[in-house]
Amino acid sequence: MTRRRFGHLVAGLGALGFLEPQFVARALGPAPDRLSWRAFRTATAEGHWQLTDIEGEVPRDLHGTLYRVAPGQSENHGVRLRHFFDGDAFVSGFSFREGRVDLRSAFVATPEREEELAAGRMIYSEFGTAAPKREDSPAGPLRFKNQPNVNVIHYDGRLLGLSEGGHPTAIDPATLSYQDRWNFKGSLPLFVPFTAHPKFDPKTGEAFGYGVTQGPGTALTVFRMEPDGKLHKLHQVPQAGYHMIHDMLLTTNHLVFVIPPVRIDMAMLFAGEATVAEALRYFESEPTRILVLRRDGSGEPIVIEQPATMVFHNGNAYEQDGRIVLDTILSPGDGALELLHAHASDRLPEVAPPRVVRLELNLEKRSVALRSEGEEEQEFPRFDSRRSGENARYLYTMESGIRDDPLVATHLVRHDLHEGGTARIGGTEGRALGETVFVPRASDGDETDGWLLLQGYDTERDENFLEIRDAGTLDLAARVWTAQHFPLGFHGNFVPDVFVASA
Ligand SMILES: [Fe+2]
Structure with a gap:
C-alpha cells in the first residue's frame, strides 16, 4: 500500500x-496546536444519547430543540482541509423536554458525501481545498460540493441545511437523515443559490430569503418565503459580478444588505485552477454598499456607500423618523478572508479585528447620518428574535479573547444598546464557545425573559457541552456534558415543540 x-x-x-x-x-x-483547531476538528461520533452528566438543573419549561450545523471534518480521505468553511455538514440536535436532554448528531448523508465514501477518496473540491487531481480524470473545472454546513433552519415542516453556495438541503428533524435537495417546491431557480441567513418576522409570520444568481445576468434575487413552502420573488437587483452577500437585516418596511466589495472571479473558477476561496477578490478601492429594498416588493433600490470594509454578519435594525438604524460587524481590509483560509496553517496571520458598528441611514439623503464604533473582536451577533425590527436593548456577540487564535470565541458579550456598556461571561482556560441562541420563555415577555443557549468545547475533557444561561442575569442554569467531541461550527436555531427521536 x-x-x-x-x-x-x-x-x-x-x-x-x-x-x-x-x-x-x-x-x-x-495538526495545528491551538484551540480553534481542536474545537473544530473532525467529529468523532454519530449517534443518539440521553445526556445525564449535568451541572445545575435544566429548566423544565425549555421545550424544543437546538439544532446546530458545522463543517464536520478537518480532513477528507487523506487530504487535510485548509479552510474554516471546509468539511461535510455535521448536524446536531439538543432536545429539551421536561428537564430531559436528548442529543442526536450525524453527518448529513448528501449524495456527494456518499459518493466519496463509496469511492474511498476525495472527489469534490471544498470551499477552500481542491480535490487531488487524478491521472485518469480529464482536466476541467473543479467539481464542488453543495455543503449545507453553515446554518440550519426549520421551515415548512423540515430542517433546511444552508450553505449560500447552492440550494438548501432538506433534513429530517427527528432522525437527521438526508431527505433531498430543496428548491421550495420548484420556486427556486436552478442557478440561484439560497442564503445561509434567511430572516423571520415573528410579529407578522413573514420570512425572507435571497440568492445571487450564478452565471450571466448576475443579480441579487430577493424572495418572500410563503406559508405554503414556496418562494415569491420580490426584487431582482443587477450586480456587477458575483458579490458575496452573506447576511441581511429586517425592519418593519425594509430589507437591508451590507455588501462588501468582495466578488468571486468566475473566469478563474471555471478555468478549474482555483477553489472558491482562492477566487474571492476584495476590491479595496470600491465601496461597501448598503442596499435598501422595500419588504413589499415595491420601489427602487436605495444604495448608500461606505468605505471598503469586510462584513459577514449583522445584528438587528429598526426604523425611526424615516431613518434606519442598524448594527453590523465590520472589519477593515481582507484580513478576515485570509484568516479563514489559514485555518490549517501552523500560525494564523495577524489581521484587523472585527467590531460592532452602528449605522444610522438617512434614506432621503442616501447617506449615513451617524456611525458609531463599539467593541472589537466581536462576531456572531444575535438578539431576542421577538424584537426583530425593533429598537431592542440587547445585542449578543461572541468575543475572541486569544490574541493569536482569533478563529475561536472565548466569551459571550451582551451589549446594552440603550444604556451603554457590556456584560460578559466565559474566559475559562481551554474552552471555546459557539454562537449563542436566545430562546424566549414566552411569546410576549421582555428581553430578559428567556435563556441563552451556548454550545462549547472543553480541551481538558476533550468534550463538548451545552450551557443554558438565564438571559436576565447571564447566570448558568445548567451545563450539559455530551461525552463526545463535535466540531463547534457556526450557526444554529432553536425550534420550539420539535424534537429529535429520543435515545
Ligand atoms: Fe453566517
Whole structure:
C-alpha cells in the first residue's frame, strides 16, 4: 500500500469514527496546536444519547430543540482541509423536554458525501481545498460540493441545511437523515443559490430569503418565503459580478444588505485552477454598499456607500423618523478572508479585528447620518428574535479573547444598546464557545425573559457541552456534558415543540 493510499484509508475510517482522531492526525502530519483547531476538528461520533452528566438543573419549561450545523471534518480521505468553511455538514440536535436532554448528531448523508465514501477518496473540491487531481480524470473545472454546513433552519415542516453556495438541503428533524435537495417546491431557480441567513418576522409570520444568481445576468434575487413552502420573488437587483452577500437585516418596511466589495472571479473558477476561496477578490478601492429594498416588493433600490470594509454578519435594525438604524460587524481590509483560509496553517496571520458598528441611514439623503464604533473582536451577533425590527436593548456577540487564535470565541458579550456598556461571561482556560441562541420563555415577555443557549468545547475533557444561561442575569442554569467531541461550527436555531427521536 502506498503512503497516499494509506492516508486515504486512515482519514476515511477516521471520518466514520472507527479510528481515534489522534491516529488520523499522525498519519497526515502534525495538526495545528491551538484551540480553534481542536474545537473544530473532525467529529468523532454519530449517534443518539440521553445526556445525564449535568451541572445545575435544566429548566423544565425549555421545550424544543437546538439544532446546530458545522463543517464536520478537518480532513477528507487523506487530504487535510485548509479552510474554516471546509468539511461535510455535521448536524446536531439538543432536545429539551421536561428537564430531559436528548442529543442526536450525524453527518448529513448528501449524495456527494456518499459518493466519496463509496469511492474511498476525495472527489469534490471544498470551499477552500481542491480535490487531488487524478491521472485518469480529464482536466476541467473543479467539481464542488453543495455543503449545507453553515446554518440550519426549520421551515415548512423540515430542517433546511444552508450553505449560500447552492440550494438548501432538506433534513429530517427527528432522525437527521438526508431527505433531498430543496428548491421550495420548484420556486427556486436552478442557478440561484439560497442564503445561509434567511430572516423571520415573528410579529407578522413573514420570512425572507435571497440568492445571487450564478452565471450571466448576475443579480441579487430577493424572495418572500410563503406559508405554503414556496418562494415569491420580490426584487431582482443587477450586480456587477458575483458579490458575496452573506447576511441581511429586517425592519418593519425594509430589507437591508451590507455588501462588501468582495466578488468571486468566475473566469478563474471555471478555468478549474482555483477553489472558491482562492477566487474571492476584495476590491479595496470600491465601496461597501448598503442596499435598501422595500419588504413589499415595491420601489427602487436605495444604495448608500461606505468605505471598503469586510462584513459577514449583522445584528438587528429598526426604523425611526424615516431613518434606519442598524448594527453590523465590520472589519477593515481582507484580513478576515485570509484568516479563514489559514485555518490549517501552523500560525494564523495577524489581521484587523472585527467590531460592532452602528449605522444610522438617512434614506432621503442616501447617506449615513451617524456611525458609531463599539467593541472589537466581536462576531456572531444575535438578539431576542421577538424584537426583530425593533429598537431592542440587547445585542449578543461572541468575543475572541486569544490574541493569536482569533478563529475561536472565548466569551459571550451582551451589549446594552440603550444604556451603554457590556456584560460578559466565559474566559475559562481551554474552552471555546459557539454562537449563542436566545430562546424566549414566552411569546410576549421582555428581553430578559428567556435563556441563552451556548454550545462549547472543553480541551481538558476533550468534550463538548451545552450551557443554558438565564438571559436576565447571564447566570448558568445548567451545563450539559455530551461525552463526545463535535466540531463547534457556526450557526444554529432553536425550534420550539420539535424534537429529535429520543435515545
Ligand atoms: Fe453566517
